[in-house]
Amino acid sequence: MIAKTLRAGAALAASALIVAGCGGGGPKGAADTKISDGRIVLGVLNDQSGAYAQLSGRNSVKAVEMAIADFKAKYGDKAVTQNIGVETADHQNKPDVANTKAAEMYDRKAVDAIFDVPTSSAAEKVADVAKEKKRLYFNVSAATTTLTGTKCNKYTFHYAYDTYMLANGTGKTTTEQGKKNWYVVYPNYQFGQDMTKSFTAAVTAAGGSVVQSDAAPFPNTSGDYSTYLLKAPTLKPKPDVLGTMQAGAELVNLVKQYNEFKLRDQGIALAVGLMFLTDIHSLTPDALAGTTYTDAWYWNYDAENRAFADKFLAATGARPTFAHAANYSAATQYLEAVQAAGTDDPDALVKALEGKSVNDFFLRNGKIRAEDHRVVHDAYLAEVKPGSEVKEDWDYVKVLKTIPAAEAFRAPSADCHLSS
Amino acid sequence: MTGFLQNTFNGLVGGAFYALLALGLAVIFGMLRVVNFAHGAFYMLGAFGAYVLLAEAGLPFGYALFAVPLALAGIGMALERALIHRLTRLDPLYNFLLTFGLALILQDLVKWRYGVQSTPYATPPGLAGTVDFGLFTFPAYRVFVLGFAMVACLIVWLVLARTRIGVVVRAATERPDLTRALGIDVGRWITPVFGAGIALAAVAGVLAAPMRAVNPLMGADLIIVVFAVVVIGGLGSIFGSVAAAFAIGLVQAWGEAYASQWPIISQITVFVVMAAVLLWRPAGLFGREENPA
Numbered sequence: 001m002i003a004k005t006l007r008a009g010a011a012l013a014a015s016a017l018i019v020a021g022c023g024g025g026g027p028k029g030a031a032d033t034k035i036s037d038g039r040i041v042l043g044v045l046n047d048q049s050g051a052y053a054q055l056s057g058r059n060s061v062k063a064v065e066m067a068i069a070d071f072k073a074k075y076g077d078k079a080v081t082q083n084i085g086v087e088t089a090d091h092q093n094k095p096d097v098a099n100t101k102a103a104e105m106y107d108r109k110a111v112d113a114i115f116d117v118p119t120s121s122a123a124e125k126v127a128d129v130a131k132e133k134k135r136l137y138f139n140v141s142a143a144t145t146t147l148t149g150t151k152c153n154k155y156t157f158h159y160a161y162d163t164y165m166l167a168n169g170t171g172k173t174t175t176e177q178g179k180k181n182w183y184v185v186y187p188n189y190q191f192g193q194d195m196t197k198s199f200t201a202a203v204t205a206a207g208g209s210v211v212q213s214d215a216a217p218f219p220n221t222s223g224d225y226s227t228y229l230l231k232a233p234t235l236k237p238k239p240d241v242l243g244t245m246q247a248g249a250e251l252v253n254l255v256k257q258y259n260e261f262k263l264r265d266q267g268i269a270l271a272v273g274l275m276f277l278t279d280i281h282s283l284t285p286d287a288l289a290g291t292t293y294t295d296a297w298y299w300n301y302d303a304e305n306r307a308f309a310d311k312f313l314a315a316t317g318a319r320p321t322f323a324h325a326a327n328y329s330a331a332t333q334y335l336e337a338v339q340a341a342g343t344d345d346p347d348a349l350v351k352a353l354e355g356k357s358v359n360d361f362f363l364r365n366g367k368i369r370a371e372d373h374r375v376v377h378d379a380y381l382a383e384v385k386p387g388s389e390v391k392e393d394w395d396y397v398k399v400l401k402t403i404p405a406a407e408a409f410r411a412p413s414a415d416c417h418l419s420s
Numbered sequence: 421m422t423g424f425l426q427n428t429f430n431g432l433v434g435g436a437f438y439a440l441l442a443l444g445l446a447v448i449f450g451m452l453r454v455v456n457f458a459h460g461a462f463y464m465l466g467a468f469g470a471y472v473l474l475a476e477a478g479l480p481f482g483y484a485l486f487a488v489p490l491a492l493a494g495i496g497m498a499l500e501r502a503l504i505h506r507l508t509r510l511d512p513l514y515n516f517l518l519t520f521g522l523a524l525i526l527q528d529l530v531k532w533r534y535g536v537q538s539t540p541y542a543t544p545p546g547l548a549g550t551v552d553f554g555l556f557t558f559p560a561y562r563v564f565v566l567g568f569a570m571v572a573c574l575i576v577w578l579v580l581a582r583t584r585i586g587v588v589v590r591a592a593t594e595r596p597d598l599t600r601a602l603g604i605d606v607g608r609w610i611t612p613v614f615g616a617g618i619a620l621a622a623v624a625g626v627l628a629a630p631m632r633a634v635n636p637l638m639g640a641d642l643i644i645v646v647f648a649v650v651v652i653g654g655l656g657s658i659f660g661s662v663a664a665a666f667a668i669g670l671v672q673a674w675g676e677a678y679a680s681q682w683p684i685i686s687q688i689t690v691f692v693v694m695a696a697v698l699l700w701r702p703a704g705l706f707g708r709e710e711n712p713a
Contacts (some may be wrong), residue, residue, distance in 0.1 A: 051637075054537040077457050188683040214680045217687035223632045226430045226562075226677040234423060252538040252633035260543060260559040260631055262550065282538040 003372040004236035034343040036112070039083035042068065042331055043111035045126065046099055046141065051248045052118040055276040056141045059114050061088045063324045064325040066315060067129050067331035071339075080339050087111050091122050098122035102129040104136075112141050112344050113138060113334050115327055120144035120191060121298065130155040132417070136346050138330040140324045143191060143274065145410065148372040151417035154350055158372045159295040160326035160362075160413055163191070164410040165379055166274055167198030169294030173381045174271050176209035179240035182210045183268075185254070186245035187218035195245040195273045199417045211235050216246070216357050225254045229261040253285055255291075276321045280384055280396045289386035292400070296379055297322035300395050304361045319394035322362075329362035365405040371412035379408040422556045427677040428670065433562045434668020436569030440624035441646040442653065442661035442691040443576060444617035448595030449611045449657040451606075454504060454513060460643030461526040462618050465492055466529055466625020467634045471539050484626050485568075489619035496618030497611050504614070523640070530636040548629075565627050572623055573662055575614075580658060589613060592709070593656055648694045654707020655696035664705060668693070671708040 044061045047053050068084045087109045091098035098117065103113035106129065113136035117123045123142030130137035139147055140159045143166070147158040175182075178316055182203050186192035192215065200210045206259035212235055214228055232242055242263060246254050251272065272293040280288055298320050299309035309330065312320040322329075333353075337342050341352045355370040363376040382397040390396060441463060448456045450554070469488035473479040479487070499522065517711040543569030548559040580586035591599040592606045600606055632638065649668050669692055675686035697705060 049536070051533065054535050105447065209699055213685040217676075217683045219641060221645050221687075222672055222675075223628075223638070224430070224434050224676075226433075226674060227427060227680070230423065230426045230430070231677070231680075249538050249633040249635050249637070252635075256633070258632055260561060262559075278537050282540055284540040285541070287540070287542070420426060 006289060017163055021419070024298060026196050026420070029129075034345065035112055035338075035342055036080065040081060040112070040344055041087055041109060041111045041340060042334070043102075043105040043109065043114040044086060045091050045098065045105065045114050046088075046116040047093050047118055047383055048088075049072055050093050052093065055321050056116055056118055056327070058088075059312075059318065059320070059324050059329040060140070061086065062316050063312065063320065063328040064331040066311065066329045067335065071335045072334060075339065079238055079346075080342060084335070090226065091117070092387070093119040093122060095119075095121045095125045095385050097111075099129060099211050100127040102126045103133070106130075106133045112136065112346075113416065115330055116140045116323070117319055118142055118323075120146070123147060124151045125152060127151045127156045128378035129356065134346055136334070136349060138334065138412070140326045140330055141270055145413070149413045149415040150373040152413075153420060155346060157330075157353070157368065158306065159330050159375045160322055161379070162292075162409070163194045163198050164376075165408050166294045167192065167195055168202045168410075169381055169408065170271050170273065170292060171199045172206045173203030173401060173403075174241060174269075174292055175203050175206035179269055180207060180272075181237050181239045182243050182271075183228075183232050183235055184213035184243040184282070186273075187220070187247070187250060188215040189218045191204045191247070192218065192245045199245070199273065205358050209235060211239050216250075218250075220253070220344045223253050223383055225257050226261065229254075229257055229263060231265060233266050239268055240270040241271050242266045243271045243273065245296050248273050248279070251275065251279060252283055255287055259287055264340070276323065277319060277394065279394065281394065283392050284387065285384055285396045286387040287385040291384045292378055292380055293384075294403070295322060295323045295382040295399075298375075298380055298382060298397060299312040299325070300392075301380070301399055308361050314362055325362045325382045325408040332360060333358055365401075369412060372419075373418065374409055374412070376405045376409045379403040379406050385418060421615065425553075426556050426558065427567075427673050429556075429558055429562070431670035431673030432666060433566050433669070434603070434673055435666035436566050437624050437628065437642070438570040438571050438622050438646055438665035438669055439573055439662045440648050441489060441643070442629075442649045443573060443658065444620035445646060445650050446653070446658050446661040447576075447589070447593075447620075448614055448617040448652070449629040450658065451589060451610055452500075452504070452508060452515075453596075453617075454508065454515045454519065455512070455647075456617070457516060457643075458499075458526065458640030459519075459617075459621050459646070460563070460641075462492055462621040462639070463628070463642065464636060464639035465526060465567040465630040466544065466622035467632075467638060468542070468621065468625075471634055472539065472540050475539075480660050481630065483506075484629075485623070486573070491623040492622040493615035493619040497615040500611050501613040505610070512654075525634045527640065528693075536635060536637070538635040541634050545628040549573065557598065561630060565631070568627065569624075576603075578656075585612075587610065604626070606626025619640040628680045645690050648690045650685040650704075652694050652697045652704055654704025657704060657706040660704060670673045 014383050044064050046056050048057050048232050069098050089101040117126050117139050118141035120142045123139050136232050137156045145162045145164050149171040184196055186196045196213050245256050270291045275293045299305050337349050337352050341348050356368050358366040367376050380399045381401040383400050384397050422431045445459050470484035473484045543561050547564050549560045551560050551563050649664045650661050653664030671689050672686050675689050679685040
């Protein structure tokens with residue numbers, strides 16, 4: 001009798017488990033969800049061999065893989081699906097390659113959302129593809145504000161940073177600290193020109209002035225910036241700070257020569273438009289000591305950031321740049337949205353994401369703006385430490401100031417019409 | 421005045437790099453009739469060699485300046501024997517493709533090992549100061565670069581002008597068939613000359629490490645200008661390539677200084693000058709028309 005009851009009970013419990021497993025139990029189990037082709041595929045499209053391969057590149061693919069693993073571990077069998085994969089491609093910083101690779105990802109590789117995409121011209125092309133295919137696109141590594149301006153569209157979100165954030169953070173704060181006269185040197189292409197415009201606006205608004213701005217050839221095949229460095233102390237009024245908008249190897253060239261010509265000793269400080277942790281690593285902190293720049297995220301800012309950085313170090317052998325952290329965050333927020341909505345339908349997800357307040361170790365006081373799909377969050381004004389103060393590998397900067405999310409990014413642009 | 425002198429000095433420093441690279445290219449082209457597309461890659465390897473010696477063996481700049489060119493000359497000679505030599509009898513296009521391929525392979529090997537981000541290399545401590553010339557001051561390291569490059573060019577000139585090897589090289593450069601017909605074994609000098617050309621590129625690379633970004637693409641960016649320099653000077657003309665190198669360095673520096681509102685100018689001047697020279701003197705400023713025979 002007892003045995004019989006036990007058996008019946010066991011059978012009941014077992015069938016309950018099976019039902020639960022099939023989706024009857026959890027709030028968003030597999031049975032009542034609508035995941036297209038039964039799986040989710042995240043696409044990482046970026047530069048894997050060129051100038052931006054280190055600051056993002058394959059390690060961003062790794063970051064997205066970490067996000068997927070953490071998501072699966074968090075939800076276990078309550079996850080909308082355990083079948084989540086990654087597709088990756090190298091766009092070589094070429095807009096046409098980015099265009100075809102993005103179309104191929106959406107059409108043939110069943111990619112639900114594309115992540116990363118550095119290089120503004122390539123990033124804009126992918127925004128067009130996302131719009132045409134009606135699939136999601138989270139841009140992380142491109143700096144252009146057109147993604148939330150003329151190129152904005154319903155399916156495109158711009159994540160980590162942009163030229164406005166960089167210029168506003170560094171230009172405004174440095175001027176307010178008393179360095180009023182600027183000499184700006186920039187590479188003569190879209191990014192450099194945009195940055196210089198934003199910098200000039202930010203410096204002027206803060207009560208400073210740009211004494212002169214010079215466009216350096218791009219690409220600068222001679223690798224020489226001495227003309228500008230020699231000119232800096234002769235300008236009238238003498239500039240307090242040299243603002244450089246060069247990036248990557250050109251930044252390295254310029255900083256090496258800035259030190260060679262000893263401009264810091266002549267009272268001309270250095271401010272950098274865009275710099276990644278990997279740039280400081282290659283120049284060494286001593287070459288950059290005292291330089292200020294705006295950072296979207298810093299790995300050793302607090303324990304939460306550090307926890308991610310430790311996992312990242314174990315997986316890749318390096319500390320994460322803000323691009324790596326932002327790719328992890330974007331992938332996580334996407335998966336969380338799918339989990340909450342119970343579907344990977346892009347239109348439903350856009351609706352769920354718009355206007356949403358989001359917080360994770362990367363997005364502090366984060367919000368996904370409904371007006372232009374700019375993901376706003378706190379940014380940081382950082383200063384490079386001298387080598388003597390560096391106690392740990394990769395811990396090269398101190399955060400001077402947190403720039404609140406509301407001030408860090410520009411107001412939604414009138415150029416952006418999401419519905420059109 | 422001070423500004424003009426500084427910019428002129430700078431142009432000469434820029435020209436010094438072009439001169440070392442162009443000299444090697446010109447000598448190699450003269451002897452082998454090979455347009456060495458891998459020259460930029462060897463310049464890059466020179467800089468990386470200095471980095472590796474410092475970072476992994478603790479050997480400072482002074483050692484690198486001699487050890488790296490010697491080592492790369494050895495590698496260059498091995499490549500010449502193993503690969504380039506086999507194609508010299510064929511259409512020059514074959515070696516053109518071969519050296520281009522070599523450049524890509526060398527670049528990607530370095531990328532694979534060291535990544536695309538630049539590697540750090542500080543100015544040698546003894547040369548970190550500035551030199552006061554009375555009218556203007558200048559970073560000591562740049563003065564050193566200019567001096568060293570000029571001495572290197574002078575040594576090459578002395579070897580070519582005053583030694584038996586130099587006579588053979590000059591003869592083989594100007595009239596290869598005639599030189600052979602006179603019973604001179606040109607072949608045995610080909611490999612050492614190739615090695616010497618590579619060594620000059622490596623010297624330029626080591627000199628570049630403290631003042632320029634050390635990354636796998638540094639040579640690929642620079643070599644295009646150097647090709648233009650060699651064409652302006654006259655392919656195979658040793659004196660012409662050096663003269664053109666310093667001239668182009670000056671034109672670039674003055675262009676950047678006095679036409680800074682049009683940055684495009686300093687970017688294209690080299691090629692405008694090249695086009696003008698080719699129209700006026702198709703063989704280059706100091707080149708001689710090849711014998712049609």
